[in-house]
Amino acid sequence: MMLSTAKSIIHCYWRSLPRSSSSSLSVRLLSSSAASSQHHEQALSYNRDTGIISDAQSMQPLYQTIIGIEIHAQLAIPTKLFSSAPTKHHHHDGSNKMSSSTASTSNTNVHPFDLAYPGTLPTLSHAAIKSSILSAASLNCQHIHRYSKFERKHYFYADLPHGYQITQQRWPLASEGVVLFLPYSNLQNQQGDDDASKKKKKKRRRGRDDGDNAQEGENSTSKDDSASSKQQQHPIEPVQLRIERIQLEQDTGKTTTHTTTTNSNNNKTTTTSHINYNRAGCALIEIVSYPDLRTAHEAAGVVEKIRKVLKHVGSCDGKMEEGSLRCDLNVSIAPVSSNDDTTISSFDNNNDDEQSNDKYNLPPGNGHRVEVKNLNSLRQIIAATEYEAIRQSSLAIQHNHTGRETRTFDPLGGKTICIRAKGDAIDYRFMPEPDLPPLILDETTLGSKSLEEFLERYMPESAENATARLLEEYGLGESVAVLIASDPPAIVLFEDAVSVAKAELEQEDNDDDSVDVSAVVANFLCNDLYALIKKSAIEEAGDDEDKRATLLNSISVDQSTVASQRLGLLIAMIANGTLTTSMAKKILTIMYKDDLTSSPRDIATRNGWEVISDMDVLVQLCTDVVHDPKNTKQLEQYKQGGKNTWKIEKFFVGKVMAQSNGNAHPEKMKEALASVLEKVVSDQTSSTS
Known part of the structure; x- marks a missing residue:
């Protein structure tokens, strides 16, 4: 009862929280002693810059968020991993994509192997090998293994026809990579600085054009340069994430659930599920990291960096909204050491739970890795991480077991939901794939004499x-x-x-x-x-x-x-x-x-857009405008001279451009106008003398 009450209060506060990039947020939760039924309020504060959860009143650091990621990136290749069925990247008539009608029609891009028809066998796509190698190299993997193996990972889902996924869990294609990146908050600030710089440049240009404001424009330039030099003196330090392994594997189909009301009188509803196998069997690379991340913004920042890297080498289009790139988070917390209130240097949340507890003296049930699956936007990554950090901290304070579990994120409610607890852990029964030989990166596979030659040839x-x-x-x-x-x-x-x-x-x-x-x-x-x-x-x-x-x-x-x-x-x-x-x-x-x-x-x-650059035509155009009866007042003012003649010149420039529908060559038109106005002054001088 106490736990459910605490969860509901956390959820209430969470939904009311602003989604800004501020450095901290606070959540109040109820806790109670086992010996007393009286409740008292306690507030927790989550720092988005450090990932530390603190007591909001005393600001005493309590826990550090520990995060690892698993990224599933769909390879941008024309066919599926083990069949000839086309993907959304299949080229029709030389275009980049198949037609939208073909791509959107369910269960049209399938092969008998994708549906696990008896007697069908897998055939490995060479395009997938090339794309995955380039991905591993772009993520600085120290080891691109010349020998890797496929295996079957058994589990049952309706959108997994074989009853198993072909993957490389134990013998991956590549390992030990590293990514340097900026946290998401710094990326946003950098973008804001760029936008501000553009606005200032526009102001400076307007200042130069207005003449009187030219000095102000120069002053703003010096200020901007000074600010820029200060920024260069304190560059933002990138964060490093180590990559444990990169493996080739199949994607699953896509299940969509629909709920409809069948009887309006008694509000009877019917739930149906639609399975689309167009995605089943598409080639994925799974990028598994070490738990080096400490904040939600770091998690979002590294996903964005990896997305851009994969796009740069052409191995993934990076469209998270289409499911081309999805992210799973492994989130846990560890107590902040009393000797160091700001950080924890290392915490391996991929270790067994018991080892983690012994190593860090964690409270019972603390430090268990909680997996949050299938996040498909940076906003979801940030929100899910922050919610999990607060949820796990609140349970730890109440001496409740977090437990090792798998959760999903509800974007409407802004919370994670348990889909599988530790006791329900799946025995995947890994076994070598009998229908596929080991993947050997030799000359036959690569089309090059060596891996180095292959990378030199294909790496952008x-x-x-x-x-x-x-x-x-x-x-x-x-x-x-x-x-x-x-x-x-x-x-x-x-x-x-x-x-x-x-x-x-x-x-x-x-x-x-x-x-x-x-x-x-x-x-x-x-x-x-x-x-x-x-x-x-x-x-x-x-x-x-x-x-x-x-x-x-x-x-x-x-x-x-x-x-x-x-x-x-x-x-x-x-x-x-x-x-x-x-x-x-x-x-x-x-x-x-x-x-x-x-x-x-x-x-x-x-x-009718063509520049008028003939000087005779421009002179005639300027003459007509200057001597137009509608402009007599301005012409007489110009003849009188004085400090405002430049304003009258600008007036005539605007009139000439309007008369030419904007087609007059700007520089040549100004030259022609100057000659016409000079003749006007000259004629006036001659007549008065």
Whole structure:
């Protein structure tokens, strides 16, 4: 009774907690003595930066959160792991994905082996081998084993037709990796700093344009530079996570449960389950870590880092909202040592429970690993970890046994729910897979003489090396280079678009090198094209916040509908003076959303967007505007001279641009306007003399 009351109060407080990135949160719980029926309140405080649970009143540290992770990443290969059935990554007509109708139709992408038909045998996918090796290398695994074995892990689920999963639990493909990452809170702060920097740059540009505010813009620049230098003096230290092993295995099918009301009078309901085997048998890699993590933000941060790494090498699309990447957490707590109130240097929650208790003098039932399964968003990872830390701490204070158990996370209730206790632990009855030989990474398997040669041939350029190359070869700014280098498809698009633009200009015999083609391509890519992709992701997510967060974290040029050929031709039209930047931005939006085939030149012609650069035409245009009867007042003021003539010049510039529908070449138009106004003043001087 006491325990259920405590749980309900914890749940009540938990649901009311803000989901901000503040450093701590507090939860009140009831505890009671066995000898007394009187209750008293006690508050616990969870520090999101350290993962320490403290007494909220005295701030005495009580427990440290200990976390290990298991990531299941679906390999982005065209067929399943042991059959020829297509996956969502199967190429039709050269596209990146199968048609949406085919991908969404249940039980269409299946093979008799996926459904465990008698007499069917597994055939290992070579694409899965290649993809998993690249994943292991990108996660810095010291050992990519040239000899590994498959085995059967027996358990019964309706979406597991064979009654067992083929995996590599005891003889994994790779082991002993390491990942360096920033906690999720630091990633958010870094993004906020980048956004603030962009806003300040816009303010500085406006300051320079306004003339009077130019000095203010310069002052803000020096302040920003000073702040930047201070930040560089105190760089954020990355956190390290050790990876125990990486193994190849099958995915299961997907079960969806529906509850319907069959009789409105007595509210009788019927629950049905629908099983979709399209996912059954898809290739997964399971990444199992050591329990090196201490906070919820560290857990979310490392999942985000691994997601980006796998996307970079092309082994996983990282779409958590689609189940392409899922995470299981192993959460436990350990008492904070009285000699060290801030941290626990090491705690292996993968050890047997009894060993853990002996090693750390844990209270009875404390230190047992609790597994929280199938988390598919960073928000869920953070919320589930924090809830478990508070729940386990409250039970430990009451001297109740946590027990080793498996739980799932309820995102609506914001709590974890027990699905299997220690007493219900499954005997998986591991046994070697008799229908598959050992996986030997030899020349026949790799297609290369050695593993080193294979990696040299297929391993993509690292983000760090790509950044350095973009800085050196193209002279890009560091922030732009880092952004492009973090997205391999963006590197390809950028370099191809630059080549197309330069080739087009050479064909036109355009020797004007005043426009830095590389810089313009990078600007359109990093600002305009990414903005269009981001906007599409937000529209696709709708009101689903988890899906929105995942999609925004998955932004890639690979999702763009604008190919490098069309982007390069668009930039060439800016460089040769055919288009203004504002025109080009409009055309890019049309190419992305409305017209997926027409060339930039055809779109410009169709909309009447072409720069007027002929000086005779511009002079006539400026003359018409200056001598327009509607502008007589401004013209007379200009003739009088004075300190406000620059304002009148800006007025005429706006009128000329409006008259030309924005097509006048800005620099040449200003030159033409200056000559017209100079003639007006000259004629007035001549008439008065």
